[in-house]
Amino acid sequence: MSTLLEVSGVSVSFDGFKAINNLSFQIADAELRAVIGPNGAGKTTFMDIVTGKTKPDEGRIVYGDRGDSLLGMSESRIAQIGVGRKFQRPTVFEDQSVFANLMMALRKSRSPFSVLFFKPSQEDDDKVAELAGEIGLSAALHRKSGELSHGQKQWLEIGMLLAQEPRLLLVDEPAAGMTPAEREHTTDILREAAKTRAVVVVEHDMEFVRRLNCKVTVLHEGSVLAEGSLDHVTNNEQVIEVYLGR
Amino acid sequence: MTDAAFPRRQPIALRFPSVMIFLAILALFTVGVTILSEGFGIGVISTSFVKTLGKTLCLCLVALAMDLVWGYCGILSLGHMAFFGLGGYAIGMWLMYARTEIIVLESLAAAPLPPTPQEVSDGIASQIFGVVGAAEFPPIWAFAHSLPLQLAAVVLVPGLLALVFGWLAFRSRVTGVYLSILTQAMTLALSLHLFQNDSGLRGNNGLSGLQNLPGQSDISQDIVSLWFFWASAVALGLGYLLCAWVVSGKFGSVIRAIRDDEARVRFLGYPVEAFKLAVFTLTAVIAGIAGALYYPQAGIINPAEVAPIASIYLAVWVAIGGRGRLYGAVIGAAFVSLLSTWFTGGQAPDIGLGFYTINWVDWWTVLLGLSFVCVTLFAPKGIGGLVDLLVDRHSLDRHGADLGPDQGALREQEAEK
Ligand SMILES: Nc1ncnc2c1ncn2[C@@H]1O[C@H](COP(=O)(O)OP(=O)(O)OP(=O)(O)O)[C@@H](O)[C@H]1O
Numbered sequence: 035m036s037t038l039l040e041v042s043g044v045s046v047s048f049d050g051f052k053a054i055n056n057l058s059f060q061i062a063d064a065e066l067r068a069v070i071g072p073n074g075a076g077k078t079t080f081m082d083i084v085t086g087k088t089k090p091d092e093g094r095i096v097y098g099d100r101g102d103s104l105l106g107m108s109e110s111r112i113a114q115i116g117v118g119r120k121f122q123r124p125t126v127f128e129d130q131s132v133f134a135n136l137m138m139a140l141r142k143s144r145s146p147f148s149v150l151f152f153k154p155s156q157e158d159d160d161k162v163a164e165l166a167g168e169i170g171l172s173a174a175l176h177r178k179s180g181e182l183s184h185g186q187k188q189w190l191e192i193g194m195l196l197a198q199e200p201r202l203l204l205v206d207e208p209a210a211g212m213t214p215a216e217r218e219h220t221t222d223i224l225r226e227a228a229k230t231r232a233v234v235v236v237e238h239d240m241e242f243v244r245r246l247n248c249k250v251t252v253l254h255e256g257s258v259l260a261e262g263s264l265d266h267v268t269n270n271e272q273v274i275e276v277y278l279g280r
Numbered sequence: 281m282t283d284a285a286f287p288r289r290q291p292i293a294l295r296f297p298s299v300m301i302f303l304a305i306l307a308l309f310t311v312g313v314t315i316l317s318e319g320f321g322i323g324v325i326s327t328s329f330v331k332t333l334g335k336t337l338c339l340c341l342v343a344l345a346m347d348l349v350w351g352y353c354g355i356l357s358l359g360h361m362a363f364f365g366l367g368g369y370a371i372g373m374w375l376m377y378a379r380t381e382i383i384v385l386e387s388l389a390a391a392p393l394p395p396t397p398q399e400v401s402d403g404i405a406s407q408i409f410g411v412v413g414a415a416e417f418p419p420i421w422a423f424a425h426s427l428p429l430q431l432a433a434v435v436l437v438p439g440l441l442a443l444v445f446g447w448l449a450f451r452s453r454v455t456g457v458y459l460s461i462l463t464q465a466m467t468l469a470l471s472l473h474l475f476q477n478d479s480g481l482r483g484n485n486g487l488s489g490l491q492n493l494p495g496q497s498d499i500s501q502d503i504v505s506l507w508f509f510w511a512s513a514v515a516l517g518l519g520y521l522l523c524a525w526v527v528s529g530k531f532g533s534v535i536r537a538i539r540d541d542e543a544r545v546r547f548l549g550y551p552v553e554a555f556k557l558a559v560f561t562l563t564a565v566i567a568g569i570a571g572a573l574y575y576p577q578a579g580i581i582n583p584a585e586v587a588p589i590a591s592i593y594l595a596v597w598v599a600i601g602g603r604g605r606l607y608g609a610v611i612g613a614a615f616v617s618l619l620s621t622w623f624t625g626g627q628a629p630d631i632g633l634g635f636y637t638i639n640w641v642d643w644w645t646v647l648l649g650l651s652f653v654c655v656t657l658f659a660p661k662g663i664g665g666l667v668d669l670l671v672d673r674h675s676l677d678r679h680g681a682d683l684g685p686d687q688g689a690l691r692e693q694e695a696e697k
């Protein structure tokens with residue numbers, strides 16, 4: 035397995051406060067990885083940096099087979115080359131139908147000109163219907179997404195993420211606001227997705243992480259504290275200290 | 281227009297009943313005015329009122345452009361009347377040049393020798409620029425002799441200005457209030473420039489006599505006014521269809537998404553800046569065309585027309601009509617501008633309070649300002665919201681949250697189901 039994303043020596047500070055401190059991180063093609071850490075550890079900021087929202091003060095980020103640097107690329111460019119992201123708070127376009135949300139996310143040319151003349155083919159419609167089935171929103175396809183429940187919005191956002199067909203998925207707290215059954219379904223989807231692409235999942239819920247059954251990275255104060263299997267990291271002295279307090 | 285589903289394979293007019301209804305009303309209105317006009321009908325409507333109605337149609341067209349850029353894409357441009365004015369100046373240059381040319385040729389025809397082209401050109405220049413103490417054509421008049429080239433300028437000048445301005449502004453991610461201020465600065469700079477006598481466009485005199493079609497002096501204004509009225513109606517109809525098409529498909533979906541949460545759209549991979557630039561430029565072109573139809577009906581254009589306040593009025597019309605729905609913009613522009621003509625034209629009866637007389641010519645702006653505040657506070661859907669009552673559309677309960685985090689995002693009260 036080749037490395038898909040390599041983050042090395044990245045730091046970023048906000049008004050003197052070091053949110054990310056000399057962070058290094060690697061993930062291979064078709065790998066599932068959980069990232070855990072206490073509040074404010076820098077998990078979301080890490081995703082901001084990879085997706086181009088926040089520019090790091092120093093460090094390197096290399097992505098893909100050709101080893102392109104993500105630094106200096108715009109957010110939309112990074113998304114186009116295959117980095118998809120799900121936000122911590124579900125952000126869908128509330129004024130628009132579930133169908134429109136998914137259709138917008140579908141992997142197609144993103145230039146204004148081709149979007150203007152875009153006509154969904156039967157194939158596209160089927161694709162959207164299939165995705166809607168996968169995320170349990172078939173019946174809600176033509177409802178406005180603003181009407182959905184919190185959990186359904188999370189689903190919709192996951193669906194949009196899959197529609198983009200990214201090579202690297204960054205998923206921030208996907209299970210928040212979901213019922214236990216829904217959480218289980220989410221783990222299934224993420225594990226399925228990780229068979230063909232790299233998936234990074236940030237989650238607080240240990241039970242959820244255990245079910246993902248994958249390598250775990252623990253972040254603390256902006257750098258990696260421990261890495262390995264869940265049992266390995268939960269037995270780590272430092273991790274216990276950080277999570278349980280001194 | 282914010283239809284739940286995406287475009288199916290059907291003509292746009294069938295997909296959106298509102299488009300059909302609008303076009304039908306516009307056609308009826310046009311036929312009605314023609315029948316009642318002095319030029320071709322029974323003469324109930326005076327020619328000057330036909331011109332007022334024709335101008336109103338042009339204002340509706342520029343309001344459509346404003347709704348597209350603000351109501352749908354969330355860019356509160358307070359500079360679109362500058363594009364409108366530029367379109368007017370572009371066509372005005374040809375109208376003035378061509379008509380003066382005829383006059384000069386006539387006067388020189390009496391001379392013993394046939395005039396040289398230089399003499400003709402000098403004659404036209406001194407006629408046009410005498411008022412600003414110049415007698416030569418400034419470089420920007422190089423194409424004024426040609427109708428096709430000036431028609432091209434109607435589209436190209438506003439389009440290029442919008443393209444350059446938009447590129448600079450959007451590229452540096454200027455949004456919200458700052459962008460509005462920047463667009464105000466643009467129209468202010470333009471109008472200050474035009475006010476100067478050496479701007480090449482006759483300073484504060486502006487361009488005049490635009491109601492006369494060159495070479496058609498024997499055709500009465502009764503007829504000409506209807507020609508322009510029809511042209512304005514056709515332009516508004518086509519503009520409406522174009523806007524409806526733009527906002528109905530995936531493009532419309534993306535720009536509404538940009539309005540509500542542009543950061544999120546970037547993470548979907550859409551180049552937000554390019555979309556904004558496309559909408560900004562397209563609407564500037566629409567505004568230019570509207571202006572080119574408006575000023576021949578007004579007869580005169582001067583720099584006051586592109587003053588910053590004009591663009592603010594435009595935003596007020598769209599807000600009162602209801603932004604984010606095309607018919608709202610048209611209703612707002614028609615309603616407020618006609619009302620404004622009535623009030624400021626001295627037709628509205630003064631109200632005597634004994635100690636003070638409310639003179640509507642002065643108080644109209646106050647009334648307009650108050651209505652704007654009231655609409656914003658109490659009826660954010662504007663006049664267009666009444667349609668929702670008719671077709672029984674209810675809004676979803678978002679518990680007071682706006683549709684997105686961006687400043688241009690629709691407020692909860694503005695959104696329809
Ligand atoms: N734009 C910003 N400006 C200033 N400080 C910021 C900014 N973004 C993040 N921070 C700070 O950086 C730190 C890391 O934040 P981050 O959101 O990455 O944490 P997190 O690990 O995602 O936490 P949580 O589990 O609560 O989501 C926090 O202390 C936060 O206050």
Ligand SMILES: [Mg+2]
Nearest residue numbers: 077078079122
């Ligand atoms: Mg976070």
